[in-house]
Amino acid sequence: MSGDVILLAHGSGGTLSHDLVEKVFLRHFDNPALLQLDDSAVLEISNLQPPSSNLRLAFTTDSYVVSPLFFPGGDIGKLAVCGTVNDLSMSGARPLWLSAGFIVEEGLPLADLERIVASMATTARQAGVQIVAGDTKVVDRGSADKLFINTAGVGLVPPGVSIAGDLAQPGDLILLNGTIGDHGMTILTQREGLQFDSPLESDCVPLYGLVGSLLAALPPGSIHCLRDPTRGGLATTLNELAIRSMAGIEIDESVVPVRDAVRGACELLGLDPLYVANEGKLVAIVEPEAAEAALAALHNHEYGRQAVIIGQVTKAHPGRVVLRTLLGARRIVDMLMGEQLPRIC
Amino acid sequence: MKYVDEFRDPALARKLLARISSCSTRPMRLMEFCGGHTHAILRHGLRTLLPPTVELRSGPGCPVCVTANPDLDRAIALTQVPGLILTTFGDMVRVPGSSQSLQHAKAAGADVRMVYSTLDALRVARENPARPVVFLGVGFETTAPTIAAAILQAAAERLGNFSVLSLHKLTPPATRAILDAGEIALDGIIGPGHVTAIIGADAWQFLPTEYGMPVAVAGFEPLDILRAVADLVDMVQDSQPAVSNSYARSVTRQGNRAAMETMDRVFEVSAANWRGLGVVPASGLRLRPEFVQFDAAHLFEVDPGPTREHKGCRCGDVLRGTITPPACPLFGQACTPARPIGPCMVSAEGACAAYYQFGRDLP
Numbered sequence: 001m002s003g004d005v006i007l008l009a010h011g012s013g014g015t016l017s018h019d020l021v022e023k024v025f026l027r028h029f030d031n032p033a034l035l036q037l038d039d040s041a042v043l044e045i046s047n048l049q050p051p052s053s054n055l056r057l058a059f060t061t062d063s064y065v066v067s068p069l070f071f072p073g074g075d076i077g078k079l080a081v082c083g084t085v086n087d088l089s090m091s092g093a094r095p096l097w098l099s100a101g102f103i104v105e106e107g108l109p110l111a112d113l114e115r116i117v118a119s120m121a122t123t124a125r126q127a128g129v130q131i132v133a134g135d136t137k138v139v140d141r142g143s144a145d146k147l148f149i150n151t152a153g154v155g156l157v158p159p160g161v162s163i164a165g166d167l168a169q170p171g172d173l174i175l176l177n178g179t180i181g182d183h184g185m186t187i188l189t190q191r192e193g194l195q196f197d198s199p200l201e202s203d204c205v206p207l208y209g210l211v212g213s214l215l216a217a218l219p220p221g222s223i224h225c226l227r228d229p230t231r232g233g234l235a236t237t238l239n240e241l242a243i244r245s246m247a248g249i250e251i252d253e254s255v256v257p258v259r260d261a262v263r264g265a266c267e268l269l270g271l272d273p274l275y276v277a278n279e280g281k282l283v284a285i286v287e288p289e290a291a292e293a294a295l296a297a298l299h300n301h302e303y304g305r306q307a308v309i310i311g312q313v314t315k316a317h318p319g320r321v322v323l324r325t326l327l328g329a330r331r332i333v334d335m336l337m338g339e340q341l342p343r344i345c
Numbered sequence: 346m347k348y349v350d351e352f353r354d355p356a357l358a359r360k361l362l363a364r365i366s367s368c369s370t371r372p373m374r375l376m377e378f379c380g381g382h383t384h385a386i387l388r389h390g391l392r393t394l395l396p397p398t399v400e401l402r403s404g405p406g407c408p409v410c411v412t413a414n415p416d417l418d419r420a421i422a423l424t425q426v427p428g429l430i431l432t433t434f435g436d437m438v439r440v441p442g443s444s445q446s447l448q449h450a451k452a453a454g455a456d457v458r459m460v461y462s463t464l465d466a467l468r469v470a471r472e473n474p475a476r477p478v479v480f481l482g483v484g485f486e487t488t489a490p491t492i493a494a495a496i497l498q499a500a501a502e503r504l505g506n507f508s509v510l511s512l513h514k515l516t517p518p519a520t521r522a523i524l525d526a527g528e529i530a531l532d533g534i535i536g537p538g539h540v541t542a543i544i545g546a547d548a549w550q551f552l553p554t555e556y557g558m559p560v561a562v563a564g565f566e567p568l569d570i571l572r573a574v575a576d577l578v579d580m581v582q583d584s585q586p587a588v589s590n591s592y593a594r595s596v597t598r599q600g601n602r603a604a605m606e607t608m609d610r611v612f613e614v615s616a617a618n619w620r621g622l623g624v625v626p627a628s629g630l631r632l633r634p635e636f637v638q639f640d641a642a643h644l645f646e647v648d649p650g651p652t653r654e655h656k657g658c659r660c661g662d663v664l665r666g667t668i669t670p671p672a673c674p675l676f677g678q679a680c681t682p683a684r685p686i687g688p689c690m691v692s693a694e695g696a697c698a699a700y701y702q703f704g705r706d707l708p
Contacts, residue, residue, distance in 0.1 A: 254355075260346050267349060270693070327358045327567055329390020331703040337682045 006108045011138030024114050025134055028121035033097070033132040041132035043097060048156055058093035060084060061152035069112065069146055071190050073182070073202030074279070076149055077116035081123040081131075082206045082279055083230070084153040089208040090226040090282065092163040092215060093155030098124065099133035101150040106141045116147065127206035129153065160220040167224040168245035170315040173291040175284040177210060177298050178203070178306040180234050181262040184276035189265055198261040203280035210303045214284060217297035222290035227283045232336040235274040237283055238321045239335045249321045251311030251333070274323075275336045285313060352566030353389075361571040362394055369398040369578045374530060376666050378520060379537035380407035380694025381565050387703035389567040399574060402529070403696035405519050405621060405664040406537055408484045409436045410688040410695050413618040416512050417442040418649035419642075420481050423510065424455035426645055430473060432466040433481035435459045436692040441685065443653040463495035470499070470507035479641045482511045487539045489513045489630055490604035493611035496632070496639045510641040511631055514617050516540050517548055518628035522619075524556050529666050533577035535570065536562035538592045545600025546590045553586035564592040611636055620688070621661030660687035663696050670700040677705050 009016045026035065033041040045055070064080040074082075081098065088095040100120065104113065124131055182203040189200055207228065214223060225245070229237035234256070242249045258266075258273045266273050280303060286294045291309060298304030321333040377383055383403045386392060392401055405411050421442050424431045431447070438447045438459060451457040460466050463480055470478035482492045492509055499507040516537060523529070536549050541562045552558040559580035563573035572591040580586055590596050608630070617629025632640040658680070659673040670676050670689065680686040682698055689697035 263346050263349070267346075325388075325390045326353050327355050327389055327391070327394060329393045331387065331390040331393075332705060334702050337702075 004110050006104050006106060006110060006113060006138055008106050008138050008140070011104065011136055017136065020136065024117050025136075028117045029100075029124070029131040029134070031130040031132060033130060034134070041097070043132065048096075054159055056157040058088050058091040058155040058157050059152070060087040061150065062087060063148060063150040065145070065148050066187065067145055068187075068190055069116065071186055071202055072199060073186060074204035075116055075119050076147060077120035078123045079204055079279060080149040080151045081120050081127060081129070082204050084151040085127045085129060085206045085208055086228045086279075086282075088153050088155035089206075089211040090163070090228055091155070091157060092161035092211065092223070092226065093157045094212070095127060095129045095153055095155040095208050097132045098129050098151050098153045100131050101135045102137070103144050103148040103150075104136065104138045105144040105146050106138055108146050113147070123206060127208055158215070161215065162221060163223055163226050165225055165227065165241055165244040168241055168247050168249075168285045168313045169224060169287075170247055170313050171288050172224055172285045172313040173288050173309050174238075174249065174251065174311045174313065175286065175291065175294055175298065176234070176256065176308055176310045177282050177304040178280075179257040179259045179262065180229070180278055180281060181258055181266065181273035181276035183279040184233070185262045185265045185271075185273075188269070194265065194268070196261045196264060198259075200261050200265065203278055205280035205303055207280065207282055207303065210282065210298065210301045213297050213301050214294055217293050218286065218290045222287040223284060223294070224287070225283070225285035229278050229281055229283055231277050233273070233275040233277055234281075234283070235272070235321065235333045236336045238333065241283070241285065242321050243319045245313070246318045248314035248317035248319070249311060250314050250324065251321065252324045253326050254324075255308050256310050257306050257308060274333060349566065352564070352568045354568065357568055358394075358571055361568065361575050365399060365571070365575050365578050366396040368575070368582055369396055370582065372398045372400070373532035373578070373581050374400045374402055375533045375535060375574065375577055376402045376404045376523075376531050377535040377570075378404040378406040378516065379535070379540070380410070380692065380696060380699070381539070382406070382535055382537070382563060382570060383696045384694065384699045385565045385567065385570060387699045390703075391567060391570060392704070395574065399578065402531075402666045402669065403663065404523065404534075404666050405619065406485070406516065407664070407689065407692050407694040407696065408488070408514065409440055409692040410660060410664055411514060411519070411619045411621065412437075412440070412483055412512055412688065413620045414443050414654060415649060415652045416618060418652060419647060420510055420512075421445060421447055421450050422647035422649040423479055423641065423645055424450045424457055426477065426647065428476045429645075430456045430458060430469060430476055430478045431481060432458045432460045432469055432478060434461075434483065436694075437481055437483055439685065439691045440688040441655075443650065463492050467495055467498060467504065467507060470504050471502075474506060477506050477508065477644075479645075480507070480509045482509045482513055484513055485516050485537070485540050486543045486608070489612060490543065490601075490608045493607045496611050496636055497607070499639060500636070505638070508639045508641040508644055509632065511612065511629075512617070513612065513630040514619065515614070515628050515630065517544070517551065518625055519619060519622060520552065522622050522625045522628070523665055524558065526665070531558065531666075532581045533559040533561065535573050535577070536560045536588070538562060538564045538569070538595065541592070541600070542595045543601050543604050545598050546588050546596055547598045548600065549588045553588060557586050559586040559589070561589045562592050562596050564595065619664075621664035655686050658687040660689045660697070663689050670697040671705070673697070677701055
């Protein structure tokens, strides 16, 4: 390829664009639907498992603008696949296909782009999805910050699965699959050049495997809500669920797991881990009878080893999240006000 | 986590609470001077754990909140000086002045930049040698020394385009003003931990000596605060007012001499205008005449326009401790952190923001 940085011509549709598609995108995102190279990918749905006359698709999109592009535990490409895969998974859908749109700033080292594309391909394989459509635009230096990625995704919702933010019932238990705040604090400390004894690492992972094992382990209909607490953190996600379901939520501060390095960084910077973003976490609200099996299913999966029941849904104080503090007092946990940290995802 | 968990130990907290409950036989009202304490108290739910005999009341210890509208308007007017860059700490940007906030001025094209330290402000000045760079200096004895150090640094570098609009305030005179006004009956004061790390615990000796008022200087972890409350309860019950120091890991009797000396080199004590308290003599810091070339108040003549106060806003009463935030009719209704009317709902140290965020309508 000519040169080792992205030029405006790489987005022009000419020879350099073709080179880029062939040597970077197609090489890494190798699948029949993409290789058709037509203006749109044509996808076969008649042979999807399980077959169903009542076929429901989940469809979502998200854009990724994280800075820096590479961080401990991931990069913008891994994030762009995980984020969309996880959004699909939170509807109980099995993620199938993604599109990927790249907005590249002129001058981005080609090696960086290739490394990011390779990371997307690896993550997609791990998540069981194919990247079947794509687009690249190159903009003048200064018109974007190195690289922005948009991914959209389609998934299949299995029959009998009905998971939504407004389905939490009083008495339901709330599960969380591990420590909070890892992603947000990793990005922030990278950007601020802060270092800690035990290094921080983003928790960015695709969660469909974990959701799949939950679905398999529990009776149909016993999972009421699934959410991934990304921007705004656990506190904001719980508030959204409380408001949507018009139910109260009560959680226990002492059981919410936070890594020491994350706590330390938060103490230092005056942040509350409850509001810090995650990229590999899910909140599951399940019927009380199913909670034990759900916890066991989470514990059996590599992304759920530290899963805990953090609280329950209440009839009292609908729309509000209340925290039992370490000292046994109760206080409100509000939504995130304004922006705690910019450009974390 | 070391140095944190020890000060949040639930078992020790229960012991202290039991001691407070058993010792406080008569109702008492304690004022936490510092907004950082108000936030810690509400965040950890301490108000709900204390016995009904012990009432905590927030005081004026939020530097952003006590900045009076004329001063705020002056800072906003400064942004209209051609080419001027105004640097400030984050919370100040959102505080509404008489007619607008710095945030609004910024949206309309003013160059307002948030910085995390005065060193960042100096960097902005170095990078923009042709433009005047003003740092909006808001804070108590905790921040004033760092701003003094920045001015000394600017002098050493001959950084001719850097200046400070000093709205710094001193905490002991404000405490005195509240007690002298006699509007609110207090039995004890939780002394500000960070301020006292600078000025030293002895600086509060006038409270027991002249006012018979016990003081307990506290850190910002739950056990620090409970220990201070327990000390105050003992002193009140025994009628033995004194200065106790439950934050000995940071606070000494003499304070931080180097910081005080730096502050004294650059600043001199002057009257200051406090929201809620009005002009309090000898309660502020202005630049000494020999640093006049770094004094934005002297360098730029601006017209801040007429001062206006929001009719319903009771931030002044909250800052004097005469009401708690929920007693303000605007609280949580017209005034919320998303659409603040008064500064106490804006600042990370503001009492209204703390009550709203952690304590509103707790079921």
